[in-house]
Amino acid sequence: MNAPEPARDDLYVDAAYDMIVVSNRLPVDYQAGPDGETQWKSSPGGLVTALEPVMRAADGAWIGWAGVADREFEPFDNDGISIIPVPLSESELEEYYEGFSNDTLWPLYHDVIAPPSFHREWWDAYVRVNRRFAEAAARAAAPGAVVWVQDYQLQLVPKMLRESRPDLVIGFFNHIPFPAYGIYSQLPWRRQVVDGLLGADVIGFQRAADAGNFSRAVRRLFGYTTRGTLIEVPADDGEVRHVVARHFPISIDAAGFEEIARRPEVQARAREIRESLGNPETIMLGVDRLDYTKGIRHRLKAFGELLRDGRLSVEQATLVQVASPSRERVETYRQLRDEIELMVGRLNGDHSTLGHQAIAYLHHGYPREEMVALYLAADVMLVTALRDGMNLVAKEYVACRFDEDGALLLSEFTGASDELRQAILVNPHDIEGLKDAMVEAASMPRRERARRMRALRKRVRDNDVANWSATFLKTLTGAGIIAPGVPDALVAGLRRIASTERLLVALDFDGTLAPLVDRPEDARATGRARAAIERLAAADDTRVAIVSGRALESLRTVADPPHGALLSGSHGVELQLDGGGVTIDLRDGELAELQQLTRVLEESASSVDGAWVEWKPAGLALHTRRVDQAQAAELQRSVRERVASELPELTVRAGKNVLEFSVRPSDKGEALTRLRQHAGASAVVYVGDDVTDEDAFAALENDDLGVKVGQGKSLAAYRVRSPEDVALLLERLADERDVARNGVSRWP
Structure with missing residues (x-):
């Protein structure tokens, strides 16, 4: 696949959407229908739940990859949101996504728990794909629109958008940690990435420490002045542009999870799960992507030692570990899966009995209803991440426990630990401390569990995902979710x-x-x-x-x-x-300009079905609302270039699906x-x-x-x-x- 042409300063095109979200993946998954036709299935998640209301209200569009390499899809509507797919080739998937995003940035930003790889061809692909996303957003954005870019795969997009569309309001949210400068400085392209992020008006992070790390990187690399959450970025015109870099801890649809948990059939399923595990006194639960940052090995090691030392028995406690598949084409992840499955096999071989299994290991994902049933069945939730931007599993568990029961054991290296202070906080690297915390959670009195859970639930309910998105958008635009x-x-x-x-x-x-x-x-x-x-x-x-x-x-x-x-x-x-x-009485020169403009616009509009020209007393308007988005983008761009060349003195305005030209400014x-x-x-x-x-x-x-x-x-x-x-x-x-x-x- 050839890369698109570089962005240009005059890139005003379809101008259709007031609100655009740009993320690596779309909120829908591609599925091939029985007859080979294209089908799309919604993939609801916290981000989609948070942004659906504002996207519908603001005539919003979502830009992202469809999840299928070497396929191009036309824009379409899905449940009231316009979807604009961005294509990726197989080689770009390997180099931009699996390579630079997940084998360079991911380990680096997670404190080098695994060693990052640095390859120049990966970086070149990262730049190329980021530009493609930026150009898609520039084409789709109405003048003055809000563009909210999501996560570490697209850190160059804000500056690329700022250069091509300075009229836009640009936000960026980093869903993973941002490391201390001593670690970040290892990145060969450290200046380019920070410079890319500084194209945004607001840069959001999960934790205050992450925002502080970013501001320190800005000072070290560029020497810009920072005051609190404000960064002063010199602009090309000699002025100073203020960029906000602060934490906006993300959350979940707490009410939605509780509603599922209160369904009788889900509660019945939770009882079935307990019975299928032999009704142990304590069910401990871990729910993670299979990733080396999640501390799964530390959790298994601690549980195995508790069984070995007799502090717990398989009759008393069972560990259920859900490890959903993740990046299985990356060698580091394949090795991690082999290692964890070997540990599980050894522990089960050493400690399981015919009636009681030590560890129930499940290497696949589950629908949300099944996950909620697992949360209700679990007495202790184990979140032992070695480094995590937030960890929403902890919040999901709390939201589901409307019975005010259950204990949450939470790593202090997660963003969630900043908010969920009534959890049992642990350092997962301290295996002895982790073992003590697991025993404490298993033996905690009912009254103490209820006291802690009430406080945790209030925090999660008061700071749900809608509050997160509204707070970010209010900082970005002054509006929030309207x-x-x-x-x-x-x-x-x-x-x-x-x-x-x-x-x-x-x-x-x-x-x-x-x-x-x-x-x-x-x-x-x-x-x-x-x-x-x-x-x-x-x-x-x-x-x-x-x-x-x-x-x-x-x-x-x-x-x-x-x-x-x-x-x-x-x-x-x-x-x-x-x-x-x-x-108004037009002068002879204005009449001549109007006549020439009419010829240009009529010729251009006649070449595209659905485009039409509106005549006005002192100008004309080219309408593209009824034109396919890609064609409209190209038509508006070509018309702008031609008018700028032939009639450079005309006033030009871009509106929603319209370009307006006037021979007399007003x-x-x-x-x-x-x-x-x-x-x-x-x-x-x-x-x-x-x-x-x-x-x-x-x-x-x-x-x-x-x-x-x-x-x-x-x-x-x-x-x-x-x-x-x-x-x-x-x-x-x-x-x-x-x-x-x-x-x-x-x-x-």
Whole structure:
């Protein structure tokens, strides 16, 4: 497979998505159907659970590898989320993934528990694949979109995105540890990796110590100033860009695990498991990927010595070890499996009886319901990782124990140990200490187990995976996960501005009053939004304006504005104030440019099915919403290049699935200023969803109120989720204006 062309500074393309997640793997698994057709199966995990709500609300896309080498798949939708597969060749899978990611970075970042390998061809593949992921994100991202890159396989993507798309808001989360500089400095490409990460606006880590290690690496390698969690990164324009590097400990869907645990059939299965093991007094459970960082050998050694010394017997205790397959094409992992299975065989041969097995070793994965049954059956959960970014198994066990029973033995070298302080904390390298802790857990009184488990469960419930993602996104964008409805802070803002003497309510149309549709001529405001607008427009002390990038004629048709409404079309080039429309007279040079632009766009659009051109008084717009994503990306890129070459003075705007060109510059900020002056407004409410609305938000004054619809970088102080919530906002504003006039409220 040939690598894609390098990213360019002018790479603005399909511009479709306000929120993009980039990870090595997609949240779906490829399956070949019975007749050879492509099928996809959701692979629910903590990350997917955390991000599904915000992805759906923000018209989000997920970019990742489909899990099949040497296959290319077209983008598709899965359960409300757009999926954009990135291809990998077999050689790239070996060099980028199995090689550099898992035989160089993984052991290095886990304190060199196993020796890392350094190969230049692996590094070259890592760079090449990271660029492919970055270009896919750059093509798919709307102007000002949020791009959240996940994990150590893609550490170069933030800077690559920053260089090609400086308009984006970029976050990165490292799910594994970040090592101390003395260890990290062994990496031959240490500067390139840190520099790649510094392309992000926010870099998240599991533990405060990991964030501190990263900041120290930045100081040692680049000499940049760091203050607390802030890193000052010099920008190309001579300014300083502030990057946040701090810990955001990841978690689980605690409520989801508890719901499964409370199902009668799952509890019945837990009883079956105990019976199948001979109903021992104590079942100890280990659940891990088969990985040398998990401390499985230490756990087996400690348990074997307890049996050998008679401190435990097979009649008293059984160890169940679930070791799901992991990276079995990597030699280190094959050797680990052989070693562990040899240990299990020896211990069972030495200590098992006909009626009681010492160790039940299970080398395969299980569905979630079966895992929850195992958690309920286990008296002691053993988490003995030698180094782990978090270890979510510990949190899963706690979430399932609604009976407030069970004991958690937890390595102090896991991120979870920072939060789950009521667990029995151990150093797994200390075999004697580990043995003592296992006996303590097995013999702990019921009251003490319940006391500890109550505290652990409160911690896990209060800090679940939704809280994790909301906290990260709030740090990144100021928004977090946007809940439906009108947030309390915005209600307070509406109440404040409702008492102003003369109010202007200015509203974008597409994506704000009207949901986005494939055919722009079909767009209509929601019924509730229109009713609220009519209420507002009917009052003498309130003016309503609709501010759009559409041509004024199109806006009149789709918006059907209420009597007395002010209109702004073509990004402020056209205004309809009281007494009729304001038309513009183009100069001869502008008319010639418009004629040449028309020829370029019509020629380009005619070559791609579904593309079409919208004529405006001072420009044209190329629409690609009905075009296949890959074709749309290429079309927008080629049109940009051609217009930049032939008509370099034109104003260009990228919106959602649209490129707009104007021979006379104007923007929504200028339009809002003119509308404010015409209305004589003492304060303004402006609501919009697109990057073009940022000019209007920038024009707001101290007493005004700006509301962004959906995700994305924004100057607006408030946010709502969707056009449906805009309708609620306008209803509430109309009610608050009534209260300000009459002193009667229907709200508590």
